[in-house]
Amino acid sequence: MTRPPTRWARHRARTALRRALHGFDVRLPSTHHGIAFTAHIKPRVFTAPPDHGTIDELAGAIRDHLREAAYDIAAECDPTDLATATDRCERHLASTRSLAADPPFEFAASLRRLELLHEDRAAVATLLTAQRRQAVADALRQQKTETLASQLADPAAVLAQWLERDGADWQQPPSREHLEDIAGRFAQYRPERERTPEHQLLAMLREFLASFPEPSQKRALYALLAAGMHRADRPQLAAKVETLLNGHASHTDSADSP
Structure with a gap:
């Protein structure tokens, strides 16, 4: 019958394992193929080694587990942000x-x-330079698109753009309906930052309010909105809507007076 190891034997085994588990270097992947981290990892043991197997075998198994764990987390880290990568790996x-x-x-x-x-x-520096160059190009292209869409939301601007092109026949300009159709399409353009559900909801609300052209209808909608804000415990917003309502009522009353 095999006798269990004594406390002294377990202490010697743990000491031997700690000596065998010196720190080791490892190359780790990153989110960008071809760019790798270099890490130095120091294992720590918390319990006595098991009775079976040699110290070298156990130390090798521990290093294998730690390498695999380091590989898994490093592959999700961006080499352009070394501080964050270090925190995550730690x-x-x-x-x-x-x-x-x-x-x-x-x-x-x-x-x-x-x-x-x-x-x-060096590879990270090249990558960052390319990213900055691409970001500038994207920003300029986006700015040009937004400016053009804003300008051509007016039928008159569409006509001016048409007249500026080479070979434009001033005697046969586009019809008013055609110009309004093009301008309407540009008016529907929204930058990416305004494509959130909140902005889409605001666009729907504007469309909803515009579907009630009569002043009395608009006053009723404003009053309904203010009441809803009061019920939602938003008195300051409700007060702003009521101010708009009173101003709208004064404007329509003066317009209706002889």
Whole structure:
């Protein structure tokens, strides 16, 4: 019958394992193919080694587990943001892990260093330069599109644009209906920042209010909106709507007076 290890034997085994588990370097992938991190990982053990297997085998299994864990988290990290990548890898490696043993053998690791070698830093610099160049080009293109859409939302501007083109026949300009159709299409354009559900809802509300042209109808809608804001415990917004309602009523009354 095999005698269980003594407390002294377990202490010696744990000391031997800690000596065998020196820190090790590893190359880790990133979100950008071809750019890799270089990390130095230091394992930590929390329990006594299991009775079976050698110290070297156990140390190798621990390093394999930690390499796999580091690979998994680093592959989700952006090399252009080294600070965030370091924080994420540190937290991930610091969590307690275990090997299948009886009793379970627990360990973790600390990230002593996460860096980019010279070639990887050069690749990141090239990537950032390309990203900035692309961002500027995208911003200029977006600005041009928004400006053009804003200008051509007016039928007169559409006609002016048509007249400026080469070969325009001033004797046969587009019909008013055609100009209004084109202007209406441009008026529907919304920049990406205004394509949120909130902006879409505002557009629907404007369309809804515009469908009631009579002043009395608009006053009723304003009053209904103010009442809803009061019920929703938004008295300041309700007061603003009531101010608009009173101003609208004064304007229509003066317009109706002889």
